[in-house]
Amino acid sequence: MQTHPSGDTFRDTLGSIYGVSRKMPKIIAPLTDIRCSTAKPREREYKLFDGQGLYLLVKASGGKYWRMKYNKPDGRAGLASFGVYPEISLKAARDRRAETRALLTKGIDPIESAREKKADRSAASLNNFEAVARAWHASMLKWSPGHSARVLSELEADLFPAIGKRSVADLKTRDLLAPLRLVEKRGALDTASRLKQRTVCIMRYAAQNGVIDYNPALDLAGAIATKKTVHRPALQFERLPELLGRIDSYGGRPLTVLAVRLTLAVFIRSSELRFARWGEIDAGRALWTIPGCQSAPNSFQVTASKTFQSATWFSSVSCAV
Structure with missing residues (x-):
């Protein structure tokens, strides 16, 4: 190979002219x-x-x-x-x-x-249907503990298994309708109707908190069959003696008879009667003080008619219990 007077080879000379490094790239096995x-x-x-x-x-x-x-x-x-x-x-x-x-x-x-x-995955986990539904449920502070538990139980049973882990931003109307159809198919029309209303509320909560821009549950209106309401005719006044006679001749639990007769006398809600406690009743004065609750915070008093103002009647209730 020819050598330049300086001692460099011809290849070195070309490399210096064209800027090519003398070092060859290292080959990695x-x-x-x-x-x-x-x-x-x-x-x-x-x-x-x-x-x-x-x-x-x-x-x-x-x-x-x-x-x-x-x-x-x-x-x-x-x-x-x-x-x-x-x-x-x-x-x-x-x-x-x-x-x-x-x-x-x-x-x-x-x-x-x-x-x-x-x-994105973290945000999706925070904004899936179950997480948003539980946040909505927790915001319903006016509900009684019993009602709150029933609402959550229905969500856990019928909605969370189907769409709980899906991001609310990805849910379409057809996705929200699918679990409701399953409830409808098994004949639980009242449950399906309640779940539809709660789905609307949950998705509205998501929209109000900026998770979604539009509530697709609004288009569920009319999608679920409803049970036809059958209105019972009012009892005619002249048939009241017949009603009382049938109540007295009822062959079931004596407590049921007493409870119905008391309802006719004081006209209270069935829940107030079913959850009554003896500490609320003053038998001597025939006075019943019904305590307040979350939906009706003020207590009120009920005075029974003369028919029930005897210690014998209250004794009958005590024995029936």
């Missing part, structure tokens, strides 16, 4: 599974390179971790972690390298992309 598995720890951590930025970091403790060096779209250096070997195999690490390079060709930083996806 791809890793193998055997090399990865047999790599032993040293006093200091070291790297086994596979090419295109991917390498296996072998710690002094013996742990082996996949890493990939790359340049971010803005030119800064980046370092991606792909997991631990051998849980993440050589092939899996290469697949992730290919995914990372594909994102970089689109100008996307893979680390930022992963963070955004994680944030």
Whole structure:
């Protein structure tokens, strides 16, 4: 080979003219599974390179971790972690390298992309139907404990298993209708109607709190069959003696007879009668003080008619209980 007077070879001279480095690029032999598995720890951590930025970091403790060096779209250096070997195999690490390079060709930083996806998953878990429904349920502070428990029980039984884990932002009218159809199909029309109303309220709550822009449950109107209401005719006044006679001749529990007769005398709600306590009743004065509740916070007093103003009647109730 010809030599320049300065002592450089012809190739060196061309390299200096055209700006080509004398050093040839280092050729990296791809890793193998055997090399990865047999790599032993040293006093200091070291790297086994596979090419295109991917390498296996072998710690002094013996742990082996996949890493990939790359340049971010803005030119800064980046370092991606792909997991631990051998849980993440050589092939899996290469697949992730290919995914990372594909994102970089689109100008996307893979680390930022992963963070955004994680944030989206976290937001989706907070805004799924069950989470929003429970938040709505917790906001109903005026409900009595019993009613609150019944509402939640119905949601847990019929709605949460079907759509509870789905993001409310992804739910369409047809998705909300599907579990209601199942309840309707088994003949529980009243339950289906209540669930439809609560679905509307839950999705309205989501819209009011900025989770969704439109309430798709509004289009459920008329989609569920309703039970036809049968109105019973009012009892004619002249037939009251017949009613009292039938009550007295009733062959069921004596307490039922006494409860019906008391209802006719004082005209209270059935729930107030069923949940009455002896401490509320002054038998000597025939006075019943009904305590308040969440829906009716003020207590009120009921005075029985003369028919029930005897200690004998209250004694009969006590015995029937």
